[in-house]
Amino acid sequence: MKIGPINIPLKEDFSLKSILGFEKTPMNMLVAVLTLAFLAMFVVGVATYLMHGHHAYNVTREHPWGLLIAVYIFFVVSSTGFCIVGSLGDVFGFKDYMMISKRAIFGSIVTILAGFAVIAFEIGHPVTMLIYNVLSPGLTSAIWWMGTLYGIYLTFMVIEFYFLLNNNMQKARIFGLVGLLVGLAAHSNLGGVFGFLNARTISNGVFYPTYFILTAFITGIYLSFIIMGFRYKMNFDEKTKTLLVGLAKIQTLLIAILMFFETWKMLTAIYGGMPNRAEVAEHIIHSGSFMYGEVLMGMLIPFTVMLLTKWRSVTTYVWTSAIGMVGIFFMRYDLVHDTQLKPLQMMKTHEYQLPPSWVEYFPSSTEIMISLGGLGLCMLLYYLGTRAFNLDEEH
Amino acid sequence: MARYGMALDYKNCINCKACEVACKEENGVELGAEKHRIWVGANNPEGQWPLLDIASAAFLPSQCQHCDDAPCQEVCPTHATYYDENGVVRVDSDKCILCSYCMNACPYDARYVDDRTMTVDKCTFCSDTRLARGETTTACQNTCPTKVRTFGDLDDPESEISELLRTREHFSLKSHLGTNPKLFYLT
Numbered sequence: 001m002k003i004g005p006i007n008i009p010l011k012e013d014f015s016l017k018s019i020l021g022f023e024k025t026p027m028n029m030l031v032a033v034l035t036l037a038f039l040a041m042f043v044v045g046v047a048t049y050l051m052h053g054h055h056a057y058n059v060t061r062e063h064p065w066g067l068l069i070a071v072y073i074f075f076v077v078s079s080t081g082f083c084i085v086g087s088l089g090d091v092f093g094f095k096d097y098m099m100i101s102k103r104a105i106f107g108s109i110v111t112i113l114a115g116f117a118v119i120a121f122e123i124g125h126p127v128t129m130l131i132y133n134v135l136s137p138g139l140t141s142a143i144w145w146m147g148t149l150y151g152i153y154l155t156f157m158v159i160e161f162y163f164l165l166n167n168n169m170q171k172a173r174i175f176g177l178v179g180l181l182v183g184l185a186a187h188s189n190l191g192g193v194f195g196f197l198n199a200r201t202i203s204n205g206v207f208y209p210t211y212f213i214l215t216a217f218i219t220g221i222y223l224s225f226i227i228m229g230f231r232y233k234m235n236f237d238e239k240t241k242t243l244l245v246g247l248a249k250i251q252t253l254l255i256a257i258l259m260f261f262e263t264w265k266m267l268t269a270i271y272g273g274m275p276n277r278a279e280v281a282e283h284i285i286h287s288g289s290f291m292y293g294e295v296l297m298g299m300l301i302p303f304t305v306m307l308l309t310k311w312r313s314v315t316t317y318v319w320t321s322a323i324g325m326v327g328i329f330f331m332r333y334d335l336v337h338d339t340q341l342k343p344l345q346m347m348k349t350h351e352y353q354l355p356p357s358w359v360e361y362f363p364s365s366t367e368i369m370i371s372l373g374g375l376g377l378c379m380l381l382y383y384l385g386t387r388a389f390n391l392d393e394e395h
Numbered sequence: 396m397a398r399y400g401m402a403l404d405y406k407n408c409i410n411c412k413a414c415e416v417a418c419k420e421e422n423g424v425e426l427g428a429e430k431h432r433i434w435v436g437a438n439n440p441e442g443q444w445p446l447l448d449i450a451s452a453a454f455l456p457s458q459c460q461h462c463d464d465a466p467c468q469e470v471c472p473t474h475a476t477y478y479d480e481n482g483v484v485r486v487d488s489d490k491c492i493l494c495s496y497c498m499n500a501c502p503y504d505a506r507y508v509d510d511r512t513m514t515v516d517k518c519t520f521c522s523d524t525r526l527a528r529g530e531t532t533t534a535c536q537n538t539c540p541t542k543v544r545t546f547g548d549l550d551d552p553e554s555e556i557s558e559l560l561r562t563r564e565h566f567s568l569k570s571h572l573g574t575n576p577k578l579f580y581l582t
Contacts, residue, residue, distance in 0.1 A: 138471045197500055349435065
């Protein structure tokens with residue numbers, strides 16, 4: 001398709017018929033039904049939000065950030081992760097990873113769009129944001145830097161993808177490198193959003209800005225396994241196996257580093273004994289979402305399986321990556337919730353109540369529907385991309 | 396141009412909550428327990444009946460501390476939170492995008508969402524109401540039956556608040572965070 005000087009090489013058979021004409025295997029049908037169900041939830045969730053505003057969410061004065069912030073982070077971390085994996089081939093020139101570059105860069109565009117779609121219904125005034133982000137920029141705000149840099153990052157990712165589609169590897173490398181750097185800056189600023197909170201001692205400090213980059217890479221590899229498993233229906237050729245074995249080895253190292261980071265974070269928090277920080281850390285390690293979600297699903301299961309199988313069973317890693325992604329979701333959810341666990345006012349303010357101990361939060365059905373809707377949007381856009389573009393490596 | 400602050404003789408507080416009511420009435424704050432610009436914190440008396448330690452049932456009236464180095468102002472992505480000419484930390488509701496970052500960054504939980512404008516609201520030291528009419532007291536100060544609060548210009552050496560801070564011991568809440576609050580608790 002040509003629009004002036006812009007040439008977008010769509011697949012020749014791209015049409016409504018090709019979109020609906022997917023192979024009707026049980027797995028494909030399941031994914032299609034799930035996608036449609038999630039999209040329907042998105043519509044219902046957004047309609048509820050438009051009618052009731054933030055009252056449709058379970059966020060409160062003490063817990064102003066809820067599930068949608070966690071899901072936004074989940075998507076943008078996925079985007080940065082895809083960008084890092086995609087850059088291994090087309091920016092850094094690792095030949096074995098070239099075959100996933102185009103698919104991963106497209107994944108990074110799709111996931112960040114899903115993230116933006118979700119956050120648009122959490123920010124109270126998204127249009128005002130676009131206006132005053134430019135007219136009255138708050139340069140001391142990590143949110144301003146994060147949002148602005150993500151906008152620039154998305155632009156670079158789209159341009160890089162365009163050049164990848166047109167097999168212009170030299171320009172793709174330039175835009176890919178700049179996009180990667182901007183993406184990493186944006187992503188560490190997202191960690192900084194939490195790191196700058198000196199009122200929240202559990203999150204304050206350098207940990208999150210660096211941890212976000214590490215977990216983005218891990219997320220990118222988990223997602224790469226999932227999309228490649230789906231693409232090749234678990235029948236990988238030798239070249240793909242080489243790619244996935246390489247990614248599995250990197251992943252093992254990265255998870256080991258993450259476990260090291262997390263262990264020391266908890267040790268210093270608990271045994272450091274800083275008021276507010278120590279008791280929050282103890283509360284966290286006693287929560288199921290941390291132990292079973294983050295540690296077991298996000299780290300231990302994928303790590304142990306890869307070690308025990310000595311990086312030879314790539315089909316298994318597709319499934320452990322799906323488990324890992326559930327763990328990654330809990331990492332994002334816990335990050336947001338744990339930051340707000342400790343009440344800032346320690347005295348009671350109403351009669352007939354007890355002084356606050358921990359701030360409670362559980363997402364409302366509207367928040368859950370919009371979040372799943374974001375996932376549905378992501379799946380739909382990715383599927384449309386696979387139908388419209390050739391995401392495989394061209395020779 | 397002034398630098399407004401408030402001194403609180405908090406041990407005189409009897410938790411009558413007249414200040415909370417006056418604030419809502421004067422500034423048109425929404426009804427509802429969650430929607431408050433100021434509040435009175437209370438500790439339950441320690442011990443068991445009948446041996447209750449009455450002195451432990453302290454009351455601590457509080458509100459936005461109008462910090463000189465306000466974390467809420469630093470984190471605002473659109474400069475909706477700003478210092479006015481009197482050093483009062485204010486919110487420009489036209490610029491507020493309700494990202495709620497300020498609510499998370501404020502160490503004093505002094506901010507809430509006004510459902511009418513869907514923006515963040517907080518104490519303004521009655522800048523839009525009483526001070527705008529030329530009065531020199533805030534609603535919470537004016538109504539207090541035990542005269543807990545003294546409001547005034549910290550830069551004016553002749554003001555009552557400056558005199559109080561010169562002559563009385565005082566402390567600030569969470570001052571270790573480096574926020575330089577302008578609310579002072581007299582001991």
